[in-house]
Amino acid sequence: MTKTNAGNFFEDFKVGQVLTHATPRTVSEGDRALYQALFGSRFSLQSSDEVGRKAGYPQSPIDDLLAFHIVFGKTVPDVSLNAVANLGYADCRFHRPVFPGDTLSTISKVIGLKENSDGATGVVYVRSTGRNQKDEIVIDYVRWVMVRKRDKTSPAPQTEVPTLGAVVDPKSLFAPLGVSFKGFDTVASGSPHLWDDYEVGEKIDHVDGVTIEEAEHMMATRLYQNTAKVHFNQFTEGQGRFGRRLIYGGHVISLARALSFNGLGNAMLVAAINGGRHVAPCFAGNTIFAWSEVLDKASLEGRDDVGALRLRTIATKDLPCANFPGALEKGYAEGVILDLDYWVLMPRR
Template sequence: MSKTSPGNFFEDFRVGQVLTHATPRTLNEGDRALYQALFGSRFSLQSSDEVARAAGYARSPIDDFLAFHVVFGKTVPDVSLNAVANLGYADCRFLKPVFPGDTLSTVSKVIGLKENSDGATGVVYVRSIGRNQHGDIVLEYVRWVMVRKREKASPAPETDVPTLPKAVDAAYLEAPVGTDFSKFDLVASGSAHLWDDYAVGEKIDHVDGVTIEEAEHMMATRLYQNTAKVHFNQFAEGQGRFGRRLIYGGHVISLARSLSFNGLGNAQLVTAINGGRHVAPCFAGDTVFAWSEVVDKAEVKGRADLGALRLRTIATKNLACGEFPGALEKGYADGVILDLDYWVLMPRR
């Protein structure tokens, strides 16, 4: 019997199946520093212990998307090692801050399956829950991923597609307990614009662009212990559809979030992901740009110091966003690579 694992193929999954993932991951200051070096995020809460303490934290929390990617990375060997592509996200909530020294682990449950018409692949839907060393849920989310079949002729699992909410209701958004943003340092944050200053329908061009280097995306994906073959194995991918390795979609998410600082500098916390779609593949050498639209605003239960903005952030490759590409309600313009719908928390007046 082989002592190695080829990963799960589509026909190996069953609705209701529970997957307990290896390996628990303790995050430290080195992880934070490397994440900062890779993406250049400038949000002050995750950059400064002093800013965080003034807001009621014991110290600066780990970037929300770093925690997300680590929780996600645990799932890859069991869910998406044989993936063709990660397709989307829904019903994601960030429930508890993560700090250096916290250990994260992940459990997933298969909630849906659908074979594709080509008979060679299928879509697997999973709900993943990330916990810290105390058993507290720090975040949970649903994602769906296209996975290869082991054999095209193999019988497929019965189709069962879950019904997912279009958005996380603002009533369920969680603000960190024990914090107070009423006197948040706007000089330190680099932005004078608070929740009250944004209007529904407003569009913000984040202006800057970042070119993805091969070494950076591979280092980032290793940071999350994400072992998906499509990101690492040029020998195999060179013979595949694109002839080269794909950039992990989460890499684009983190770049878009970092770029959004220019225009959303006080969007200090990501609190939910309503939905997300990796519209097109991205490769090393592509330059990523981003713009955001304010889709909705909401008050946060029990908090007068924070408000919630629902944002739709579009990332493009090799296409500056000054003209806001395409009529998105009629389809995506060429060059759009990410469409992310999410809630952030921002100090208010």
């Protein structure tokens, strides 16, 4: 019996299967510094203990997407080690803040399977739940990933595709308890624009671009223990259809979120991800740009210090976003690589 893990192939998954993922991970201040070094995030709440304490936190919380990467990375050896590509996300909610010193672990449940028409791959749907050392839920989300089959002749499982809502109900968003963002320091945040200043339908070109470096991407995959071959192993991927490794989708999400600071500087917390698509692959050397549209606004029950904005952020490669490229009648504009629909929390006046 082999002692090594070749990862699960499509035919290894069963609907209802529960996967308890290895290697709990303790978050440190070093993780925060590396996250900023990799992605350039500048949101003040995650950058400054003083800003965090003024709001009522014991210290600055770590970036929501850093927590997401750590929780996600736990799942890779069991869910997507043999992936062709991660396809999308839905119904993701951020339940509570994560601080340096917290230890995160993840469990996933298979909630859907669908073999592709080529018979060589299939789509696996999982709901993953990340918890801290107190067994409190930190993040839960659904994702679906295209996974290779071990044997193309293996019989297809019965197709079962979960029904997923298009939008997380804003009434179910978790606003942080015991804190207040009244009088939020907009000088420290670098933006005077608060929740009240944004209008539904407004589009914002985030202007800046950032080039993906191979070394930074490889550092991120190691840091978040995302060992999927498609991102990690040039020997295997050099023989694949692209001849090189794909950039980890979460890497693009974090770059787009960091770029969104220019125009959304007070969008301090990610509350939920309604849905997301990695529209096209990208590679080291591509320069990432982004733009956002305000899809909706919601007040939060019992809170007059903070409100929710529903944003759609589009990321592109080697394509500035002054003309807001996005979805077309059929497909997407050339250069679009990410379409992300999510809720953020922002201080109110």
